[in-house]
Amino acid sequence: MVKRYNSKKIEQLIYNIYKGYGFTEEESQEVAHMLIYTDLIGIESHGVQRMIMYDDFIRNGKIRVHNRPEVVKETDVSAVVDAHFGLGQLNGIYSMRLAIEKAKQHGIGIVTTRNSGHYGIAGYYANMAAEEGLIGLSSCNSRSAMLPTHATKALVGTNPIAFAMPANPNTFIFDAATTTVPQGKIEVYRKLGKDMPALWVAKDGETPVNSHNDTKDLDALRDLDSNVGLAPLGGVTEDTGSHKGFGLGVIVEVFTAILSMGNTSNEITPDDLSVGPCQSFVAIDPSIFGDKDAIIAKFSAYLQAIRDLPSVSGKPVIVAGDKEAAAYQDRSANGIEIDDKTLAEVTGIAKRLGIDYAQYVD
Ligand SMILES: NC(=O)c1ccc[n+]([C@@H]2O[C@H](COP(=O)([O-])OP(=O)(O)OC[C@H]3O[C@@H](n4cnc5c(N)ncnc54)[C@H](O)[C@@H]3O)[C@@H](O)[C@H]2O)c1
Ligand SMILES: O=C(O)C[C@H](O)C(=O)O
Structure with a gap:
């Protein structure tokens, strides 16, 4: 209830x-x-x-209450942060503030953070930049959950990508997992005892697992050695575009784990206390391209043109x-x-x- x-x-x-x-x-x-x-x-x-x-x-002890993030490499426009397994949310806020500071001084700031903790929604950090009149991006990797195209075992995280840009009347915030759904949504469905749409979770590559009663199969999502995983954005088959979500998930690994030389999704197991997820934070000042107000006004007008489209379903057309x-x-x-x-x-x-x-x- x-x-x-x-x-x-x-x-x-x-x-x-x-x-x-x-x-x-x-x-x-x-x-x-x-x-x-x-x-x-x-x-x-x-x-x-x-x-x-x-x-x-x-x-x-996977999250260490008294550990604080540390900048281990820095330029005017970039930084690598070692979070030393502190709380992901605090590392995220710290790292995005650093990216924002760099963007305000140099037009752009990009920070990549290793040895972090799970930081929640990527959109929170992207929106921090938008609240300062900047474009913001954030992504993170996570324990393996996504089935790469044609694979029977998961080896990529649910790796969300968030993008935020000031607009009127609402900030445009696109924030989504690169799998069809994140694991957290499955947790909610299980708590509520709701069956899931057939194409969220699959075993052996393509067999749908959709009943909340398939407890064993769903528990196996947490086990890297199991043959159960989440569909990439685009579904479980190449015909429907699984390779696109898979590719986006790997790009996230580059900006998070590869550039920071932290742990990739396949290395992040919940029980191993010596590994942690990685995150990235980007802030861009639109002023480096021209008149910021005019850019935001043009973007807002475009978004409004999309909202004004007729809808087939009777549901309003909205934007992220x-x-x-x-x-x-x-x-x-x-x-x-x-x-x-x-x-x-x-x-x-x-x-x-x-x-x-x-x-x-x-
Ligand atoms: N920390 C982690 O490891 C991790 C991993 C995966 C996901 N997440 C988080 O999980 C959250 C939920 O992810 P999700 O994939 O379920 O996202 P979602 O499906 O709820 O939403 C995705 C995006 O689509 C937009 N949207 C929704 N309906 C729309 C419509 N009809 N038209 C146009 N745009 C629409 C939303 O505004 C949102 O920006 C995200 O905030 C994500 O960052 C975190
Ligand atoms: O659960 C995770 O490890 C990552 C993310 O929060 C998700 O819901 O997929």
């Missing part, structure tokens, strides 16, 4: 939990803001729902970022959606940390 909860109260609860782990007040505020923003824009797979995963990582802007308005006013299993996980963490959680979830 899914219920709505006051986002401000849940944000306070998250803040208390991260303070309880040992993060500073400022860090706890940043993480709480990042996670609640994810739920406010309607991405239930990667906000509060993921707190149990971070809790496991913090408890088993519109759905999230609408969700933000709705959830800020009416509360974020949390399923009962996730709520139990979060209140369980709070209880263990000695936090009086009842006042936040009434």
Whole structure:
């Protein structure tokens, strides 16, 4: 069952939990803001729902509460950051701030970060640049989950690509996994007991796994030696374009793991504490190309022309970022959606940390 909860109260609860782990007040505020923003824009797979995963990582030492990111190589327009297995969200905020600073001074900044932790939604970091009037890009790799075209075993992560650019009335934010869905969405479907569309998960290359009751098959997603994996964007066969999502996923590895000389997706196993995901952060000042306001006005007019297209289904034609802007308005006013299993996980963490959680979830 899914219920709505006051986002401000849940944000306070998250803040208390991260303070309880040992993060500073400022860090706890940043993480709480990042996670609640994810739920406010309607991405239930990667906000509060993921707190149990971070809790496991913090408890088993995969995320190291007291480690901080360090710049290990730098030019005017680029940097390599070693995150030393600190919290992914804090590393992401740090690295994007660095990219933004470089873009403001030199027109462009690109930062690649190794030995990080899972950083949640890529779009949060891309949007940080857009909020400063810049174009932002962010991607990350993750544990292997994607079946390369014709392969029976997964060896590429769900590797999202996020792009944000200021526009009116909404910032254009495209943020998507390079698999048909991310693992987090499957976790949500399993929590809700919902069957999935047939082409999200496959075993032996092409056999669909779509029932939430196929527990063994879905659990095998976490096992690199299994023959179960996620379809790349484009589906599981070359005919439908699987090679395109596969190619995009490998490009993400270049900007994240290869340039930073960190771990590629095939090396990231949840149980190995000495490996971590890699991320990339790009900020570009449109002014290096011309009049920034005119560029944004031209882009906004183009997006509006797309929205104005007639639709066959009766559903409005929208552009990336519109759905999230609408969700933000709705959830800020009416509360974020949390399923009962996730709520139990979060209140369980709070209880263990000695936090009086009842006042936040009434
Ligand atoms: N940290 C990690 O390792 C990791 C890995 C994979 C995914 N993720 C995150 O998971 C989140 C969810 O990913 P997803 O693949 O489920 O994304 P999604 O399918 O929810 O959305 C993808 C994008 O499509 C746009 N969109 C949605 N409907 C549209 C429509 N009708 N017309 C035009 N545009 C539309 C959205 O605005 C969004 O930008 C992302 O934020 C991603 O960064 C994280
Ligand atoms: O779950 C992961 O390891 C990566 C990502 O968050 C996903 O949902 O696919």
